[in-house]
Amino acid sequence: MRQRIIAGNWKMNKTIPEAIELAKGVVEATKGTAAEVVVCPTFVCLAAVNEVVKGTHVALGAQDVHWEKSGAFTGKVSSDMLLSAGVKYVIIGHSEQRTYFHETNETVNKKVKAALAAGLLPIICVGETLAEREAGRTNAVVEDHVVGAYAGLSVADAMKTVIAYEPVWAIGTGKVATPDQAQDVHAFIRGGLLQRLYGADVAAALRVQYGGSMKADNAKELLAKADIDGGLIGGASLKASDFAGIVNA
Ligand code: 13P
Numbered sequence: 519m520r521q522r523i524i525a526g527n528w529k530m531n532k533t534i535p536e537a538i539e540l541a542k543g544v545v546e547a548t549k550g551t552a553a554e555v556v557v558c559p560t561f562v563c564l565a566a567v568n569e570v571v572k573g574t575h576v577a578l579g580a581q582d583v584h585w586e587k588s589g590a591f592t593g594k595v596s597s598d599m600l601l602s603a604g605v606k607y608v609i610i611g612h613s614e615q616r617t618y619f620h621e622t623n624e625t626v627n628k629k630v631k632a633a634l635a636a637g638l639l640p641i642i643c644v645g646e647t648l649a650e651r652e653a654g655r656t657n658a659v660v661e662d663h664v665v666g667a668y669a670g671l672s673v674a675d676a677m678k679t680v681i682a683y684e685p686v687w688a689i690g691t692g693k694v695a696t697p698d699q700a701q702d703v704h705a706f707i708r709g710g711l712l713q714r715l716y717g718a719d720v721a722a723a724l725r726v727q728y729g730g731s732m733k734a735d736n737a738k739e740l741l742a743k744a745d746i747d748g749g750l751i752g753g754a755s756l757k758a759s760d761f762a763g764i765v766n767a
Contacts, residue, residue, distance in 0.1 A: 520723065520724075520725050520747045521552070521553065521554050521725070522552070522553035522554065522725075522741065522747055522748045523553065523554040523556065523680060523725050523727060523747065523748035524553050524554070524555055524556070524727075524748050524749050524751065524761075524764055524765045525555075525556035525557070525558060525579055525607065525609075525641060525682075525727065525748070525749070525750050525751065525755075526544070526556065526557045526558060526751050526755025526756075526761050527558045527581060527609060527612070527729075527750055527751065527752050527755060528540075528557070528558055528559045528560065528563075528581075528755060528756060529581070529614070529752055530560060531560075531756055532559060532560070532563060532756070533563075534562065534563050534566050537559045537560075537563035537566060537567050538563075538566050538567065538569075538570055540557075540756070540757075540758060541557055541559075541567045541570040541571055541576070542570055542758075543757075543758025543759075544557055544571075544576055544758050544761055544762070545570060545571060545574045545575075545576050546758070547758045547759060547761070547762030547765075548575070548576065548761075548762050548765045548766070549575070551575070551765050551766065553748065553765055554577065554748075555575060555576045555577065555765055556576070556577045556578070556579045556606075556607050556641075557571065557576060557577075557578065557579065557755070558578075558579035558580060558581050558607070558609055559581075560581065561580065561581075561595050564578065564580060564600070564603040564604070564605060565603050565604070568603055568604030568605075571604075572604055577606045577607060578603075578604050578605050578606055578607070579605060579606065579607035579608060579609060579641065580595070580600045580603075580605045580607070580608045580609070581608075581609050581612070582595075582608070582609065582610065582612070582615060582629075583595060583596065583597050583600055583608045583610065583629055583632065583633055583638070584596055584629070584632075585625070585628035585629050585631070585632040586632070587632075596632075596636075597632050597633050597635070597636030597637075597638050598636055600636075600638060601636055601637060601638060605638060606638065606639060607638065607639045607640075607641050607680070608629075608633050608638045608639070608640055608641065609640075609641045609643060609682070609750070610626055610629045610630055610633065610640045610641065610642050610643065610667075611626035611629070611642055611643045611644070611663070611667060612643045612684075613643060613645060613684060613686045613689060614689075617686075622666075623662065623663060623665075623666025623667065623669075624666070626642065626663075626666060626667045627666055627667055627668075627669050627670070630642060630667055630668075630671065630679070631670070631671070631675075634671075634675045634678060634679075639678050639679065639680065640678075640679050640680070641679075641680045641681075641682050641727070641750065642664075642667045642668075642679055642680070642681050642682065643663075643681075643682045643684050643729070643750070644659075644660050644663035644664055644667070644681060644682070644683055644684070644707075645659075645660065645663070645683055645684040645685045645686055645729075645730075646659040646660060646685055646686065646687075647659075647686040647687060648686070648687035651685065651687065656685075656703060657703070657706050657710075660683070660703060660706065660707060660711075661710075661711055664681070664707060664711045664712075664715075665711070665715070668715055673716055673717075673720055676712075676715070676716050676720055676724070677720060677723060677724070679724065680724070680725045680726075680727060680748075681707060681724065681725070681726045681727070682726075682727040682728075682729045682750040683700065683703050683704055683707060683726060683727070683728055683729070684728075684729035684730050684750060685699075685700075685703075685730050686730075687730075688729075688730025688731050689729070689730045689731070689752065690731070690752060690753060691730075691731060692731050693730075693731060694730060694731040694732065694733075694736050694740075695728070695730060697739045697740050697742070697743050697746075698743075700728045700740055700743065700746060701743040701744065701745055701746060704726050704728070704743065704745035704746050705744070705745045707726050707745075708721050708722075708724070708726060708745050709721065709745075712724055725747040725748060726745060726746065726747055727746075727747060727748040727749050727750045728740050728746050728748075728749055728750070729749060729750035729751065729752070731753070732749045732750075732751050732754065732764060733754045733760070733763075733764065734754070734760060734763025734764050734766075734767060735763075737749060737763070737764040737767040738767040741767060749764060751764060
């Protein structure tokens with residue numbers, strides 16, 4: 519049985535006081551859930567949010583990481599720094615990173631390896647654009663992202679990862695993938711790709727989240743699908759009551 523994992527990607531939102539308040543709300547509103555709950559604030563808010571969530575059922579995540587341990591990389595943050603701030607999960611390869619900040623399969627792979635080596639658990643984002651879907655290239659793009667991200671990763675390391683399938687056309691647009699559309703890709707990731715790369719046991723154990731305009735009122739249907747193990751939530755993670763609506767679904 520795969521434990522559900524619902525993660526809030528706060529993106530570039532919330533000042534430190536606002537992040538503290540939101541984190542307190544999330545802890546309160548999701549008490550008693552059987553799902554794993556993760557909040558991913560900006561780097562600058564991590565330490566403050568950690569003070570709120572540590573010792574609770576809510577885990578802390580970051581939104582990106584650099585692959586080097588330290589050095590002259592202005593603006594970047596390393597895995598060890600994240601660990602020292604109380605971080606457990608780190609989102610890697612988000613489509614906004616790929617689109618705006620030159621993220622490639624190669625940099626995703628380097629980040630995944632560095633994060634794992636330091637003891638962080640990567641949430642690896644994959645997904646196609648609208649043009650790619652309309653060209654019938656959804657599976658090819660997802661395969662390229664998954665194969666690239668996992669290149670050279672052992673079974674033991676792969677077991678520590680989570681995949682987030684986020685169709686780019688559904689992110690922040692209000693256009694959610696239908697449960698069947700999402701399930702098709704999740705089944706391909708698990709039954710096609712992970713099974714081929716790592717075998718049936720790993721494929722059955724790894725969690726694959728859906729992300730893209732997930733909200734309290736569509737979460738139940740999506741999460742009812744056999745291969746959808748949770749959500750990576752953007753907009754609806756910015757209010758504790760909205761986010762808790764998804765967790766409680
Ligand atoms: P939205 O939930 O705002 O569509 O964002 C999804 C996402 O990108 C989560 O990483």
